[in-house]
Amino acid sequence: xxxxxVIPAFARTIKEITSMRVTHRRxxxxxxxxxxxxxxxxxxxxxxxxxxxxxxxVLLDNSGxxxxxxxxxxxxxxxxxxxxxxxxAALVSRxxxxxxxxxxxxxxxxxxxxxxxxxxxxxTQCEAAFPDPNKYPETYPHTGRNISGEPxxxxxxxxxxxxxxxxxxxxxxxxxxTYLEAKAGDLGRLYNMTGDERYARRGALISVLLAEAYxxxxxxxxxxxxxxxxxSERPWKGGVFAGGHWHGEMPFACLMAYDFxxxxxxxxxxxxxxxxxxxxxxxxxxxWAYRIMVENHEDAGGGVGNLHPYGMRKMIAAGxxxxxxxxxxxxxxxxxxxxxxxxxxxGMWREGTPDYHGQTIWNLGRALNAAKGYTDPEGYVDTTxxxxxxxxxxxxxxxxxxxADRVLSGAVYPxxxxxxxxxxxxxxxxxxxxxxxNIELNAYxxxxxxxxxxxxxxxxxxxxxxxxSHGHFHQDRLSMILWAAxxxxxxxxxYATDSACYxxxxxxxxxxxMAYVGFAEPPKQPEREFAxxxxxxxxxxxxxxxxxxxxxxxxxxxxxxxxxxxxxxxxAVDTARRLLVMxxxxxxxxxxxxxxxxxxxxxxxxxxRPSADEDSDQECSIxxxxxxxxxxxxxxxxxxxxxxxxxxxxIHDLEVxxxxxxxxxxxxxxxxxxxxxxxxKGDPGSELLLGRAPIIxxxxxxxxxxxxxxxxxxxxxxxxxxxxxxxxxxxYDAWANGGAPVIDSVQxxxxxxxxxxxxxxxVRIGDREQIIYSSVDDQPRTVDGITMQGHVAVLSRVGNRVxxxxxxxxxLIRAGALSVTGAAPVRxxxxxxxxxxxxxxxxxxxxxxxxxxxxxGTWLRVIHGDGSAHGYRIERxxxxxxxxxxxxxxxxxxxxxxGGMKMLFFPHYVISGEQSIEIERAVWVEGEG
Numbered sequence: 042x043x044x045x046x047v048i049p050a051f052a053r054t055i056k057e058i059t060s061m062r063v064t065h066r067r068x069x070x071x072x073x074x075x076x077x078x079x080x081x082x083x084x085x086x087x088x089x090x091x092x093x094x095x096x097x098x099v100l101l102d103n104s105g106x107x108x109x110x111x112x113x114x115x116x117x118x119x120x121x122x123x124x125x126x127x128x129x130a131a132l133v134s135r136x137x138x139x140x141x142x143x144x145x146x147x148x149x150x151x152x153x154x155x156x157x158x159x160x161x162x163x164x165t166q167c168e169a170a171f172p173d174p175n176k177y178p179e180t181y182p183h184t185g186r187n188i189s190g191e192p193x194x195x196x197x198x199x200x201x202x203x204x205x206x207x208x209x210x211x212x213x214x215x216x217x218x219t220y221l222e223a224k225a226g227d228l229g230r231l232y233n234m235t236g237d238e239r240y241a242r243r244g245a246l247i248s249v250l251l252a253e254a255y256x257x258x259x260x261x262x263x264x265x266x267x268x269x270x271x272x273s274e275r276p277w278k279g280g281v282f283a284g285g286h287w288h289g290e291m292p293f294a295c296l297m298a299y300d301f302x303x304x305x306x307x308x309x310x311x312x313x314x315x316x317x318x319x320x321x322x323x324x325x326x327x328x329w330a331y332r333i334m335v336e337n338h339e340d341a342g343g344g345v346g347n348l349h350p351y352g353m354r355k356m357i358a359a360g361x362x363x364x365x366x367x368x369x370x371x372x373x374x375x376x377x378x379x380x381x382x383x384x385x386x387x388g389m390w391r392e393g394t395p396d397y398h399g400q401t402i403w404n405l406g407r408a409l410n411a412a413k414g415y416t417d418p419e420g421y422v423d424t425t426x427x428x429x430x431x432x433x434x435x436x437x438x439x440x441x442x443x444x445a446d447r448v449l450s451g452a453v454y455p456x457x458x459x460x461x462x463x464x465x466x467x468x469x470x471x472x473x474x475x476x477x478x479n480i481e482l483n484a485y486x487x488x489x490x491x492x493x494x495x496x497x498x499x500x501x502x503x504x505x506x507x508x509x510s511h512g513h514f515h516q517d518r519l520s521m522i523l524w525a526a527x528x529x530x531x532x533x534x535x536y537a538t539d540s541a542c543y544x545x546x547x548x549x550x551x552x553x554x555m556a557y558v559g560f561a562e563p564p565k566q567p568e569r570e571f572a573x574x575x576x577x578x579x580x581x582x583x584x585x586x587x588x589x590x591x592x593x594x595x596x597x598x599x600x601x602x603x604x605x606x607x608x609x610x611x612x613a614v615d616t617a618r619r620l621l622v623m624x625x626x627x628x629x630x631x632x633x634x635x636x637x638x639x640x641x642x643x644x645x646x647x648x649x650r651p652s653a654d655e656d657s658d659q660e661c662s663i664x665x666x667x668x669x670x671x672x673x674x675x676x677x678x679x680x681x682x683x684x685x686x687x688x689x690x691x692i693h694d695l696e697v698x699x700x701x702x703x704x705x706x707x708x709x710x711x712x713x714x715x716x717x718x719x720x721x722k723g724d725p726g727s728e729l730l731l732g733r734a735p736i737i738x739x740x741x742x743x744x745x746x747x748x749x750x751x752x753x754x755x756x757x758x759x760x761x762x763x764x765x766x767x768x769x770x771x772x773y774d775a776w777a778n779g780g781a782p783v784i785d786s787v788q789x790x791x792x793x794x795x796x797x798x799x800x801x802x803x804v805r806i807g808d809r810e811q812i813i814y815s816s817v818d819d820q821p822r823t824v825d826g827i828t829m830q831g832h833v834a835v836l837s838r839v840g841n842r843v844x845x846x847x848x849x850x851x852x853l854i855r856a857g858a859l860s861v862t863g864a865a866p867v868r869x870x871x872x873x874x875x876x877x878x879x880x881x882x883x884x885x886x887x888x889x890x891x892x893x894x895x896x897x898g899t900w901l902r903v904i905h906g907d908g909s910a911h912g913y914r915i916e917r918x919x920x921x922x923x924x925x926x927x928x929x930x931x932x933x934x935x936x937x938x939x940g941g942m943k944m945l946f947f948p949h950y951v952i953s954g955e956q957s958i959e960i961e962r963a964v965w966v967e968g969e970g
Contacts (some may be wrong), residue, residue, distance in 0.1 A: 084421045086365035088324065093303035094233060096358040099411040100226075100297055111234050114227050120156040121224045122243060129243070132159060132221055133250040136193060137258035138211030139269045140284040144169055145177060145198075145207060147745040148541050150265070154216035162213045166743050171209035179210055185271030187259045188281055188333075193271065208269065215284070218254075221247045222282075226294025229301035241305040244298040249311055249319050251295060252326035255281065260333070266540045276340035280333060287337040288348040290330045291355035299323055300362045327359050331368055338375070345379045346512075347390070347397050350404035357411040366421045366430070369412055373435070374426060376409060380439040385484035385507075386934025386946040388444035392512035393485055394463035395452045396536065402445045409435035452480060454524045455491070455498050461522075461535035462487065462504055464513035464548075467653070467738050470528045470714075474498055479591050479600075483912045484934055484946070486584050490591075490600040490623040492631045496777040499631045500524040501621050505584040505604035507909075508948070509612075515548045518582055518606040519619045520555035523633060525775035526715035532653045537737045541744035546688035547737050554649055556769055558614045558642035567611055574943070576907075576950045582606045585910035587618060588832060588961065589900045590849055595965035598625040599835050599847045615641035616766075620815060622833060626806045630783040634813050637769040638798050645727075645767040649755040651708035651717060653736050659753040661731060662705040665696035672732070672756070680748065692734050692754055700727030700757055703789045708753055713778045719755075720787035722770030722800060727759035766797040772804060792822040792829070801829070809844075811837045819851060828855040831863050832961070843968030850961035859968050867891060867960035871903065872924060874933050876945075883933055885913070887958060888924040893917070899962040901927065906941050906954015915960075927958070 101107040121129065141152035149166030161170040172179060179196040183206070187193050197206040228244030231237065260277040263269045263285035272278050280287035302308070311319040334352050338345075353372040360368030379401070383391045390398035415433045423429065436442065452460050457472040459465055460480070474496070480489040486505040493499055502522040508514065515533075523531035531554050537547035550557050571577045584606040592600035605618035622634040639645045651657045669675045672692035673683035679693040698704065703723045709716040721729070734754040740746040759767045774784040783806055790801040792814065799816040801824045814829040816822070821830040829836075831852015837844040838856070846854040848863035873886035885903065896915045904910045914930035935942045941953040 084418070086363055086367075088303070088320075088363045090418070091362065091364040093362070094297075094300045095361040096297065096300050096411070097233070099354065099358040099361070099407075100230070102407050102410060106230075109230075111231070114231050114234070117227045118224050118231065118240070118243070121221070121228075121247075122239070126246060129221070129246060130250055132217045133254050134214045134217070135254055135257045136195065136211075136214060137218065137254075137261075137281065138195070138213065138215035139208050139261065139263045140212070140215055141265060142207050142209065142212055142269070143205060143541075145200075147743075149744060151209065151212055152216060154213070154220050156220065159217065160213070162209070162216050166745060171207075172213065173209070177207060177209065179207070181206070183208070183271060185259055186273040187257050188329075189256045191257060193257075193259055195271065206269075218251060218282070222251060222292050222294050224294075225251075225298040229294075229298030232305065233301040238305060238307060241302040242307045242310075245302050245305070245307045245311055245319070248295040248298055248323050248326075249315070251282075251292070252322040253317075255326050255329065258282070261285075275336060277333060277337050278340070280337070282330065286348055286351075287334055288352035289355070290334045290337075291327065291352065291359055292330060293355045293358065295323070296327060296355070296359055296362055299327075300358075303362075324363060327363060328365075331356060331359060335371065343378075345375050345383065347392070347401040349375055349379060350401060350408045354404065354408035354411050357408060361411070361415070364418065366417050366423065367425070369415065369430065370423050370426055370428060372408065372412070373428060376405060376435065376439065379405060380441045381946075382949065383947055384441050384445055385482075386932045386944075387482045387484035388441065388448040389452075389482055389485035389487075390445065391947045392463065392514065393487075393506050394465045394513045394536075395449060395459040396465040397513055398445065398452075399449050399459070402442055402449065406436060406442060409439070448482065451478070452482070452487075453477065454529070455500055456528070460487075460489075460502065461529075461533045462502075463506075463515050463517070464536040464538075467535035470654075474527065481589075481591075481914075483586065483931075486586070486604065486606075488586070488589060488602045488604075490602060490621060490633075492592075492597050492600065492623055492625065493629060496527045496780065497629045497631075498525070499623065499633065499775070501623055501633045501773075503602050503604055503619060503621050505582075505586070505606045505619075507582055507584045509580045509582050509608055511580065515553065516550045517553040517555060518584065518608070519604065519617060519637070520553040521619070521621060521635065522554065523717070523773055523775065525717065525773070526777040526780070528715060529653065530715060530717040530775045531649060531651060531773070534650075534653045534737055537742060539742045539744055542740055542742050542747045543688070543691070543735055543737060546691060546735070549688060551648065551688055551692070552650070552734075556617075556619075556637045556639055556645060556647035556767070558612075558617060558639055559644045559646060560613070561643045564611055564613050566609075574949050574951055576952055577948070578609050579611070580609065581907075581909075581948075581950065582608050583907060583909045585904075585908065586900075586902060586912035587910075588620070588849060589912055590963045592623075592963075593898055594963055595845070595847060597623075598837075598845065599623070599833075599963070599965070601833055601849060603832075613641060614639075620833070622813060622815075622835070624804070624811060624813065624835060626783045626804075626811075627809070632784055632804065633773045634802065634815075635769075635771045635773065636800055636815055637767075638817070639767045639769075640765065642765060644758060644760040645765065645769075646759075647757040647767075647769040649706075649719060649771070650734070651753055652710045652715075653738050653752070655710055655712055655736075655739065656750070656752050657708040657710050659731060660707045660709075661696075661698065661729075663698045663702050663729070665698045665729075665731060668695040668697050668730075671695070672730070692730075692732050692756070693751075695730055695732040698729040698731070699723075700729045700759070701725045702729075703787075704729065705787070706731070706755060715775060715777050716782075717773060717775040718782060718784075720772040720774075720784070720789075720802075721757070722768070722789045722802070724757060724759055724767055724769060726761060727757050727767070730756045730758060732756075768798050768800055770800050770802070772802060790824055792816075792824050794820065794822060796820070801825075809837065809839050811835065821853070828853065830854075834861075834863075838968070845965060845967050847963060847965045849963045859966065861964055861966045863964050864895065864962050867901075867958070869958050871937070871956040871958055874935065874937050875926070876933060876936075878932070882926075882928050883931060885927045885929060885933065885958060886921060886924060887927065890920060891918055891925040891927070895962060896927075896960065899960060901929075901958050901960045903933075903935075904957050904959060905952045906956065907952050909952070910959075 144164035147167040177198040225247040232240040280290040283289035588603040603620040672689040673686035833849040846861035852863040869887040875884040
């Protein structure tokens with residue numbers, strides 16, 4: 042951290058001490074430490090020395106609070122102002138409660154409270170009211186001790202005393218308390234606006250009542266999915282006021298009410314009336330809440346997550362209001378750990394979801410800005426962290442946050458909505474369609490190809506995250522999303538928030554546009570623990586960028602991205618790689634070629650799902666035969682229990698076709714917004730299944746509606762014996778309402794000699810013919826009379842006139858007078874890594890001289906010792922002594938260490954083995970004029 046803002050305590054003194062003789066140095070250090078202890082002991086936080094309101098800027102940093110008018114605030118508090126003080130006190134209980142419970146009527150959540158009916162809470166979905174002692178008597182006891190050690194007994198309803206425990210009265214208590222606390226904040230704000238002592242009195246009274254009850258409340262584990270119970274001792278596993286997420290334990294609204302009304306006479310009046318120190322009661326509450334937060338953090342091992350910034354902002358606000366620098370300083374190690382340890386080197390949040398990414402950086406920014414301009418009071422010395430804050434600007438200390446903000450603004454669809462990867466909420470289609478660059482998240486593993494304007498724009502995503510599971514991850518490695526014709530044509534479902542509304546169906550591979558290797562008896566994950574920084578071979582997916590060309594050389598006529606993600610070795614997958622190629626059909630329209638290669642296991646399944654927002658009509662070009670039951674079995678009906686089958690019992694209304702045949706499947710949304718057609722490559726030995734499956738988006742995550750909405754579902758399944766190999770392929774063409782497909786016909790071709798992983802296809806657009814070829818070897822082959830070789834080769838011609846040819850990597854095209862020869866690959870051992878963070882450039886150094894021609898703008902791969910790889914764009918090259926410095930576009934993200942490499946950002950693994958680079962690039966040649 043910059044010394045002019047955050048500096049070690051007594052830094053200058055320490056520097057002077059180091060120049061002393063050893064005996065004098067020891068004496069000086071002892072004296073210095075004694076001085077520190079005395080200084081710290083002499084400093085006593087005192088809210089009366091603070092200029093109030095001290096934290097107004099913290100509240101106003103939220104636009105929702107900042108934009109509230111006086112009239113809106115008056116309307117908000119009308120109900121609580123209409124009560125007399127006894128009525129307010131009656132809403133505060135000696136016991137606290139839980140945030141919510143399931144609804145026994147619809148399986149939704151019971152939590153909604155309205156002061157017009159202060160004796161009930163309501164289901165947020167079906168509006169059933171609780172408690173209901175006649176239907177749901179709460180006769181079963183739940184006991185424990187509160188945070189003061191006193192015994193408590195709560196009660197719940199359970200059918201026949203078994204199963205789910207419904208704490209209706211406890212939820213009512215919690216709802217009353219959180220309602221009052223929120224109103225206290227509004228009352229304080231109104232007092233700050235108007236000076237009306239009535240608002241101050243009511244806000245202060247609520248704060249005092251809650252503060253006096255707090256010592257009698259329980260810590261509780263309060264999780265919507267995993268249960269709820271009283272926690273009688275540390276580790277707390279949750280909050281007291283806040284519930285399951287202790288990060289919100291500091292009662293921010295009451296804190297603001299105290300800050301706003303600090304100079305009001307009502308505090309002395311309440312103290313006289315109640316015979317207690319009203320200020321002390323409230324300040325003790327805030328300090329106790331702070332302690333609960335710190336203890337929860339310590340109990341969890343000191344780790345930080347996306348919810349920490351909520352608590353950090355409140356801790357800083359409390360420190361400002363109470364004049365307690367310790368509360369402010371405690372935030373800095375949390376922020377440092379969060380910013381330095383929990384983002385991939387490309388700037389993506391570790392859970393890989395744009396929503397939680399945005400939540401984290403937005404709230405962390407608000408927290409750090411809460412301390413902007415803050416200076417420690419005279420006489421205060423931080424003996425815990427050894428830092429001094431002077432005119433603080435904490436946001437400036439964390440470069441990663443600016444980078445993360447750029448990632449968030451770039452991880453979007455062309456209409457501006459966030460890409461729905463992992464647990465990211467879907468949003469209604471809206472907004473202007475804009476030209477946007479490709480997404481290039483080279484550490485997290487998510488790339489997109491983009492071309493076109495308006496409704497002609499196409500964006501194809503390939504997702505290859507580095508871990509098999511982590512936080513809000515989905516089982517979606519090598520999944521794809523197709524945005525076309527103005528919206529999500531082949532989408533990811535996004536964030537299904539409720540486990541009772543098929544959340545785990547939505548997060549699983551069955552719900553994503555992907556293929557995978559399956560086993561009759563799935564391999565078991567080894568049971569072992571890993572040390573900090575050790576490569577976690579249980580979840581490290583060995584994902585790699587295999588190829589990427591953004592198409593800059595050829596005017597985006599061809600773009601491609603390919604990745605592999607076989608998973609950890611214990612998963613026993615030999616090959617899992619996917620290639621997307623976007624080809625310009627004409628000056629405006631594009632289509633996408635999709636090739637998915639798999640080897641290993643007992644069966645392979647490839648899934649495609651159209652619109653997740655509404656039902657679609659489905660047409661198939663080959664004959665289909667109905668099959669009874671569901672994907673779980675012919676005897677298993679929809680929703681029927683099927684142990685060992687996961688959610689396959691949700692795939693119903695099956696029709697089966699010959700998977701060896703090429704076919705076209707067309708989906709048209711029933712609102713007729715868009716259509717998408719997939720031209721599917723036949724795969725010998727496979728079967729094609731078309732059916733229907735639930736879609737979650739229209740339910741708004743309401744469990745009662747989880748079986749109400751369904752949409753088409755496609756699976757190609759390939760079973761076999763040893764060394765099972767599949768090469769699934771498709772061409773995607775999409776068009777909006779009023780438009781038409783750009784492709785006239787597709788014919789999958791058989792290259793000669795044949796190979797299981799080699800594919801070729803002819804696409805006709807009017808009088809234009811385009812041939813796309815792809816293999817994983819260097820064998821020259823004949824395709825429709827043309828010689829083609831290499832990783833990817835594309836030829837476009839009109840009649841007998843060749844328009845252009847494209848080859849990625851080593852390879853060739855020979856078609857009449859046109860000859861395209863690919864560039865030879867460059868492979869070299871990596872000798873050194875340089876980082877701009879250390880001064881200079883982000884660079885990779887190799888020991889051999891490289892020919893710089895054509896390298897600028899090309900992407901290289903750094904291949905690690907385990908075969909995983911990351912990609913980087915080459916900015917330029919420089920000759921260095923005995924080799925070449927390759928200047929890359931961004932942070933390399935790792936350092937070379939003895940025997941391997943160490944990741945400098947999340948997940949901080951060490952990978953053994955040699956590092957090398959590989960450069961493959963595209964060659965594009967114009968044909969006849």
